[in-house]
Amino acid sequence: MDGAAATPAAAPLKVAPPPNLRQTQKEATRNRVIEAAKELFDTQGYQGTTIREIAAHAGVSVGSVFTTFASKYEVLSQVMQDRLDGLYGELDRVMPHLRGSTVDRLRTMFAIHFAFEVRHKRLFLAYIASAFDWTLPSSSIPIGRNARLQEIISDCLRKGMAEGDVDAGVDPDEIKDLLMAAYVWVYRLAAWHDADAKAMTEVMDRQIALIAAGFAPKG
Amino acid sequence: MMHITQIQAADETSVKAPTRRALAKQQTRAKVLAAARRLFSEQGYEGATIRDIASAAGMSTGAVFANFTDKSDLFREIMLTDMGALAEAMSEASAQGNGPQDGLLRVFVAGYRFYQTQLPLARAAFSVGWSPVDGPALRSAPQVQSMLGVITDLLRKGEESGELTAGAASELRAQMLFDAYLSNFDQAIFQGWTMDALEARANDQIAILLAGARKS
Structure with a gap:
């Protein structure tokens, strides 16, 4: 509490200072690198794209890419974060207005997810695979442990408990993890059998129904 | 003749007595696999190179490639x-x-x-x-x-x-x-x-x- 109260006092609101030229340049480089990386990752895949190519495509030097990002994975991480921010912004707007049962709301949420992610399937797969890479900084957030998605699922389940269509005796964390495992499987399908958003949603719907049998109120 | 018969018999029961060369090859494979297991554990899949694995196994990269395609x-x-x-x-x-x-x-x-x-x-x-x-x-x-x-x-x-x-x-x-x-x-x-x-x-x-x- 103290910390929260102290922050505004320590940093009183000021009129934004004129942007420092160096900062502006750095920001511009960063944006150009991310835009270039987005394009190259989508067309050539993550593994098939080098930092050198990203730099050339962005029209900056290799050195300046490395002054902004520690590694290629960090570029990917930032690209993904930008995209996911868009998705979660959309979900934050939509979720409170969803009607129907917990199962219906979960299905809709995942359907929105797949419709969004399927456009960048290869990138998501690279991102998931990288999650198990050694050399990652501990601060990187692998998709499988995506906190925003997990929060949305947990909120959905808690709402269900309050409304009585999720058994109050279950541990929402466990249900959430099962849903995440099911979600990961759907990604494998997408990767291996080139499933589209519709096929992904259908498989996810069946899995949600099976899990729901385990969280439905008894009696 | 006797030699041939032995080989045929061995083939039928599929417990071929390994030749010295086959044995050496098996040992090489085992050495590579042990080194690879250790390096994959320490450096991950991407981090471990064939060159590292070969040197940890005490052999040339060529010898590794003679046993494994990649x-x-x-x-x-x-x-x-x-x-x-x-x-x-x-x-x-x-x-x-x-x-x-x-x-x-x-x-x-x-x-x-x-x-x-x-x-x-x-x-x-x-x-x-x-x-x-x-x-x-x-x-x-x-x-x-x-x-x-x-x-x-x-x-x-x-x-x-x-x-x-x-x-x-x-x-x-x-x-x-x-x-x-x-x-x-x-x-x-x-x-x-x-x-x-x-x-x-x-x-x-x-x-x-x-x-x-x-x-x-």
Whole structure:
């Protein structure tokens, strides 16, 4: 509490200072690198794209890419974060207005997810695979442990408990993890059998129904 | 003549007495595999190079390539050997189970025990498992399919004994149980969960996934 109260006092609101030229340049480089990386990752895949190519495509030097990002994975991480921010912004707007049962709301949420992610399937797969890479900084957030998605699922389940269509005796964390495992499987399908958003949603719907049998109120 | 007869006899029983060259080749392979296992554990799949592996095994990269086509071939061999042994351990564990819930829990726990002391290798396997080529190859490997088979058999036995209802969802349920089993490696690898914690979580997950097949 103290910390929260102290922050505004320590940093009183000021009129934004004129942007420092160096900062502006750095920001511009960063944006150009991310835009270039987005394009190259989508067309050539993550593994098939080098930092050198990203730099050339962005029209900056290799050195300046490395002054902004520690590694290629960090570029990917930032690209993904930008995209996911868009998705979660959309979900934050939509979720409170969803009607129907917990199962219906979960299905809709995942359907929105797949419709969004399927456009960048290869990138998501690279991102998931990288999650198990050694050399990652501990601060990187692998998709499988995506906190925003997990929060949305947990909120959905808690709402269900309050409304009585999720058994109050279950541990929402466990249900959430099962849903995440099911979600990961759907990604494998997408990767291996080139499933589209519709096929992904259908498989996810069946899995949600099976899990729901385990969280439905008894009696 | 006698020599030829011996070889023919050996061929028929398929216990060919290894020649010295075959023996040397086997030893080379074993040395490479041991070095590779260590380096994959220490540096991950991407981090370990054939050059490093060769030097750790005390041989030239050429000698490694004489035995394995590439790094993924080498890694696959290690994975499949492990998974073959694990599938057997799971099958034994399932035989001791009392009903589907208990049987499945024993199978899950057998898996967590197996990798308990080699989590970095499990982590490397998960990474490879997401590759577009090696992923499906790994999942459809007979060793992995027989793990899935152990789960399917437990469900079928539960149906035969009347504890579970038979239905169209059986296949999906088996796959979801397997994926729930796999998903807990996240907890083990990244969050350092203990065996007890993994077992408790697995027990609840199994109960949830079986609930739809329980007769009410």
